[in-house]
Amino acid sequence: MLLSYAGYIAVAAAAISAALVAGRNKMDWFGVVVLASVTALGGGTVRDVFLGHFPLAWVANPALLIICLGAAFATIALARFMPKLHYPFLVLDAFGLVVFTVIGCEVASSMGQTAIIVVVSGMVSGIVGGVLRDMLVNEVPLVFSSELYATVAIVAGTLYTLGIGFGWPEDWVALGTIIIGFALRLLAIAFRLEMPKFIYDKDIR
Amino acid sequence: MLLSYAGYIAVAAAAISAALVAGRNKMDWFGVVVLASVTALGGGTVRDVFLGHFPLAWVANPALLIICLGAAFATIALARFMPKLHYPFLVLDAFGLVVFTVIGCEVASSMGQTAIIVVVSGMVSGIVGGVLRDMLVNEVPLVFSSELYATVAIVAGTLYTLGIGFGWPEDWVALGTIIIGFALRLLAIAFRLEMPKFIYDKDIR
């Protein structure tokens, strides 16, 4: 229940974050709507295809497309009145990352998938939309930039899977996971927490 | 019936348009066949996966693959005898856009999807093949260039959906939609009809 409301808000947040990126790339209105929809619904779409979970979320519930459309045009109309959007952009993106991760875990879990697939499903659900957004405008995806990003999805997915495994109430597990994951991503940005790198400099091609 | 013949012609047209692009990029014969197949069948493939509509069109009917193969090698053999191909390329591409859109609407409609999904299915079906073609050779997709393109698919999809909703005969609705959509795309090219742009110049990353 909680998760379903949080999902609508996360779709709107992801669509707005994408519309801002579209505007910075001077896309036309159609491009803004497409980028908003791909970003907000792409993670869930890839997850559902991987799991063979048909119909897709937005096919079963086209209201999700309407939300993307509305968020895109609201951003077009209101962006000029807003201050510098560096931090709002990162916060919207972080919110989508965490909520989509929890929804992805919930979908796989309700299909009776194994724990590892539940966590992978959450990760795909959480990060793929943002990766597609960044690839479509030729930016280096946030997921490959230095701060923890996918790791946040993996941690959140693991916490959610453990919580459900302990038999705790789903709404509380979802809420707790969202709060912890969101805080972790913001801390990662603030303190530049990074994963170690693998550097291999011999020629292989 | 009409739609099924138009579909074969559109597959050949899209494969030829893609083979010309492949030749301009000096691809080897294998690359020509792959680019032709991805362009001609990619939109329908993504549409069918989104709708959970298995088997895919070309898996159920491998003749579609043979058409792509034949069109690719015919283009390799005959391209040298042809004049400058700027306009033929745009006309072939426009024909594929409109016919694939109508086929995409028909598939979703016959599955009993809602009107919004029927239109989105047509749009995906119509534009994704050309987008993949342009991305694979690192050109800016026609869909993101300035003239109306996806808008043509949306208008055509809406007209088709309305016509079927009014209970008009399917063949006539399909034929009318193809003619109107094709004319609209050619007018958009001729008169440089464009969607308005969203330009947002504050820094967000």
Place this chain on the structure above:
Amino acid sequence: MLLSYAGYIAVAAAAISAALVAGRNKMDWFGVVVLASVTALGGGTVRDVFLGHFPLAWVANPALLIICLGAAFATIALARFMPKLHYPFLVLDAFGLVVFTVIGCEVASSMGQTAIIVVVSGMVSGIVGGVLRDMLVNEVPLVFSSELYATVAIVAGTLYTLGIGFGWPEDWVALGTIIIGFALRLLAIAFRLEMPKFIYDKDIR
């Protein structure tokens, strides 16, 4: 049976080849694991989605994910002790190409698909993982470089399909196909065997 063991080895080989590419691109540990998994499992995933063959191999058998994870971290730990890796990289890649092709044919064949779809399934299974690896790090995919690559997959797929069609024992057909295909790819690299190119230099856009 043989094919199932060869499959695990090919997954590890593909994951190692990808981890080396990741290291050369200075990716963090998460990126290494993702690139290894996408390379090793991407071809089979796209094949299964095209065939509507759910659940996907790695969803049904998450041990495949664990192999990718293990291969990625083993490469991180051991790469510094290894000599120049140009040829090992190409050999690992060739092994994955041929084994994945045969597995792809086997999957389509066991679904009762037509011969042309069996060969296409093998080709998709064989080449898509490597294409995704190269695209994600912005290198020109091996499949589009000059030596025979996809052609090897098509030849191997055709041999396998013929062998099964003749009613020969599956293990022997698989083993023979893997040996011939692997030899063909290495010969193509050694002697720079190429497909002819289609060069078309009139302006089309």
